[in-house]
Amino acid sequence: MPRLSLVIPVYKVQGYLTECLDSVLGQDYTDFEVIAVDDCSPDGSGAILDEYAERDARIHVIHLTENVGLGRARNAGMEKVQGDYVLFLDSDDTLTDGALRAITDRLEAAGDPEILVYDYARSYWDGRVRPNQRAELLQPDGPEAFPLAERPKLLDLLQIVWNKAYRRDFVLRHELTFPPGYYEDAPWTFCSMISAERIAVLNRVCVMYRQRREGGNILKTVSRKHFDVFDQYRRVFDYLDAHPEFAQWRAPLFRKMVDHFLTILDRPDRLPADARAEFFHRASADYRARLPEGFQRPGGGRGHKYAMLEKDAYAAMAGATAAVKLRKAVRTRTRTAVNRSKRSAMGVYYQSQLRLPLDENLALFSAYWSRSVSCNPAAIDAELARLAPHVRRVWAVRPDAVDRVPEGVRYVRVGSKEYWAALARAKYLVNNVNFADSVVKREGQVHLQTHHGTPLKTMGLDQRKYPASTDMDFDKLLERCDRWDFSVSSNRFSTAVWERVYPCSYVSLETGYPRNDVLVNGTSEDVRRARAALGLADGTRAFLYMPTHREYQPGFVPSLDLARLADELGPDVTLLVRGHYFYGGSAHVAELRRSGRIVDVSAHPRVEELYLAADALITDYSSAMFDYAVLDRPIIIYAPDWDIYSAVRGTYFNLLQESPGAVATSQAELIDLLGSDEYRGQDAAARRDAFRRRFCEFDDGRAAERVVRRVFLGETEPLPFVPFAERSHAPTPAQALAAVERA
The missing domain is CATH 3.40.50.11820 (CDP-glycerol glycerophosphotransferase, N-terminal domain)
Structure with missing residues (x-):
């Protein structure tokens, strides 16, 4: 049985999920399991989970057949956990290095408390990192473990579950589950914290809470779904009613409830304009129904808002809000004038x-x-x-x-x-x-x-x-x-x-x-026409050489001696060269060009026709490899400066290990490859097949039609993909020639 169980609900996070999982699997502490719950995600998240589960036995994936929301997805994961402690992690957030070891060390030092609260930081899309504004509440002060009554300010932490480790027998004993809804963390957080007899804290950042620029937080969405907050606090107070031994927490939780209501009312990115009055009246009714005897309102402007809620004075609240907006509008007039000036500059x-x-x-x-x-x-x-x-x-x-x-x-x-x-x-x-x-x-x-x-x-x-x-x-x-x-x-x-x-x-x-549709649908005639336009004779092998641009180089620095390569390959081979430069610095190269042995195709208007004409592609780090792979023809990676390129520009995977074919890191290796059958042998074909399945999965010859139907015709039902095993591609030059000879 593992010490820790991490429950990770997953929905529409394919851009962030690998980083999340890598942060967990890369921990130096290994006695854990991951229960990843695919909440019927419509993107590739479920497939990513399965790929990780195949590589690491600690990951267990649950695929839900319908989207149930964050809370119920967590419940599904909790049904499968085996660890002593349950931790929750949102699938776009990450663990910091060493987080799980720090958590387990603190649990042991505190004598296995029912709840351990640890710190987090907000990580913004623009690179900023902001620490938790209430981190001082997690400073060690007093005993290793304590009841909430000894540190009631812990309730002022953000109402989240993913900054805590919960002892599993405690969760089961109190029958803690997540309700459906937008604000499912509130009843779980409050009810668990007031119920725990022993709580410990860890003043270490263990989670990076990602602040996405767009679409990352459903709570920052204008919607009537924010009315869900009333149901969630009803659950909190129902729990208090069922447990009179927790009566001392009624006033603090009432304050948390009212602050939450006011936050939703204060934020412009929450409620639709036509729902604000209704929300206010509903909040006012809950305020009066749950007002604890002898409750003291806070002072200042916050206390004034409490008073307006108690009196159900929506008109007064709306008037005060309008005054604030007016002051803000005055401050933005200068910015508006500047924007108008910019627009006028457009003409x-x-x-x-x-x-x-x-x-x-x-x-x-x-x-x-x-x-x-x-x-x-x-x-x-x-x-x-x-x-x-x-x-x-x-x-x-x-x-x-x-x-x-x-x-x-x-x-x-x-x-x-x-x-x-x-x-x-x-x-x-x-x-x-x-x-x-x-x-x-x-x-x-x-x-x-x-x-x-x-x-x-x-x-x-x-x-x-x-x-x-x-x-x-x-x-x-x-x-x-x-x-x-x-x-x-x-x-x-x-x-x-x-x-x-x-x-x-x-x-x-x-x-x-x-643009790759033609690589699937192209005919023998298309291939022959493309070759004829380049002056390629029947039976000539054509290698298309397409190096990429290096931003860190002030100009082009040749890494391949084309004249030598052409000489080594012999008269039956033509090099089609497409790049950011022009070879021709010697009489020998000029002669090779005149004889058609080297053809500069840098200015050719349609690269797809070059793909059709070539028997094989030689490239370094160009995205041409992903397109050419559709043809299922040999690809040779010539990467003499991989270490420099990957370090300076940065890459998403190691091309030398996950290449679409044979790899050469020097010109001598390249010449040896091309002079043998290794570049088109079984090993190269196996690499190419894996590469194609990963990167050409949607290229079945109907891409343009899908785009036009969706964008221009408004059709929402997508065209089905041709199964990968059943797809065709344009014939090779040899096949195209054979087809003509048969005819």
């Missing part, structure tokens, strides 16, 4: 267009900072033309890129009046990066963020940990991301990363990447 014309109605049948597309017509936006554009031809499609293109716009594509030049008019009036704005800071998100507009890769390197807020790789203004970044309505994802891994590093209130669309 008078843009402002005039913003006042016109939205064009419900206009979609504006952009890709790679308006440099091309490509990537996921282009695939969505094509599918939109097929499924919703009534929607007009226009591309934002930089003036220096208009000569590369495909024939028949409508476009507006970035910076022109037509551009600003489209930005202001288009119902749909589609981009694989962000639109400029000056763009205003209008009510009714739909911003679709498609992204342009699966993240191996750190992204968004995670880049703050690697300042050498970026000079990004993260506040501005989040302002841009706040405009998103939808975020496209090709795998659960990406969804979890996006939701954590861009903590905004968008909807994740796990559809697959639209």
